Amino acid sequence: MxxxxxxxxxxxxxxxxxxxxxxxxxxxxxxxxxxxxxxxxxxxxxxxxxxxxxxxxxxxxxxxxxxxxxxxxxxxxxxxxxxxxxxxxxxxxxxxxxxxxKQIQPVKRYQNQVRYYEGVEGLQQMIWNNLSINPKETSRSYTVFRRREFINPKFEDEFEKEWVRRRLKDHVITNEDRFEYINKRLVGAYRTESLDIHIIPKKKYYITNDILIYNDVFAIMSLEKGNLLGVEIENEEIAKTQRSIFDLVWSIGSSYKKNE
Incomplete structure (x- = not known):
């Protein structure tokens, strides 16, 4: 049948x-x-x-x-x-x-998600998540440029090369004592093509951890020996507020190229 x-x-x-x-x-x-x-x-x-x-x-x-x-x-x-x-x-x-x-616009709802990461693999996942940024937007980062001290350098090289391959852009704020790391340890094309770095003196804004702001995500990573952990908060309003704060700090920093 x-x-x-x-x-x-x-x-x-x-x-x-x-x-x-x-x-x-x-x-x-x-x-x-x-x-x-x-x-x-x-x-x-x-x-x-x-x-x-x-x-x-x-x-x-x-x-x-x-x-x-x-x-x-x-x-x-x-x-x-x-x-x-x-x-x-x-x-x-x-x-x-x-x-x-097609004329009906969906109701936009707040996304309230908090994700916790721990250890080397956890932070690597957080870093890799940054690649999901909308290519038309610019990522924003505070960094102490110490990832390679705690995370496999090969992973960091792979991430930086992938960032360049996707033609992504990042505005980065760091303190004045990281010039040597920037010049010697970052993948060349990543440093010259993908990053726009501003320097701000420690006395004005002391950076002790890495913070990423992209899409609707605000992520913070602790890079302390024996205490590698991070948190991602996905919320449109929180990300918007953090971008505004970042842009304010960015405006009072000086371009890295002026300090070479």
Whole structure:
């Protein structure tokens, strides 16, 4: 028996089982259908109603009381023609529906997610997450430029090369004692093509950890020996506030190139 075609006509598995049981015996009571198919009696009523709406069965009153009778199988062709008409109506109305749906703007909800990371692998994941930034935007970072002291240098090289490959940009604020690290330990193209670095004196703004601000994420990492941990807060308003603070600090810093 080709049940697949019946499924394609819109019948569920339970409806197919009921339909075939009636096909073998033409009429059944609800109790008999339930016993044959294993579908409980309450649910069977619902499936019979659906088959009746499809024009495949009907209720009759017989010597055994109210029973279900199957229509001739030719009614399957009638059902198919009905489906064709429905599809045609959908094809006609779909362009206008799509036009109207595209005009509906989704309600923007605050995202309140906090993610905690720990250890070398955890911080590596946080760093790699920064690559998800919208390419049209600029990442913002405070950094002590000490990642390579705690994280595998090969991973950091891979991250910096991937950042360059994706043509991402980062505004970076650091203190004045990190010139040697910037010149000698960063991947060349990452330093020259991807980063715009501003220097701010420790006396004005002392940076002791790494902070990343991108998309709707505000992330902070502690780079202390034996205490490597980090937290990502994903919230549009928090990220917006932190970007404003960063831009204020950025405006009072001096360009790294002026200090070379």
């Amino acid at each position: 080709d049940k697949i075609t019946l499924y394609k006509l819109g019948l569920t598995k339970q409806e197919v089982d009921i339909y075939l049981s009636l096909l073998e015996n033409e009429t059944h009571t609800i109790k008999e259908i339930s016993q044959i198919t294993g579908i409980n009696r309450t649910t069977t009523y619902r499936y019979i109603q659906s088959l009746e709406n499809k024009g495949l069965v009907k209720w009759i009153v017989g010597t055994r009381g109210k029973i279900v009778q199957i229509f001739p199988v030719d009614n399957l062709e009638t059902l198919l023609n009905s489906l064709k008409r429905n599809i045609k109506e959908i094809e006609i109305g779909l362009p206008e529906l799509l036009k109207n749906l």
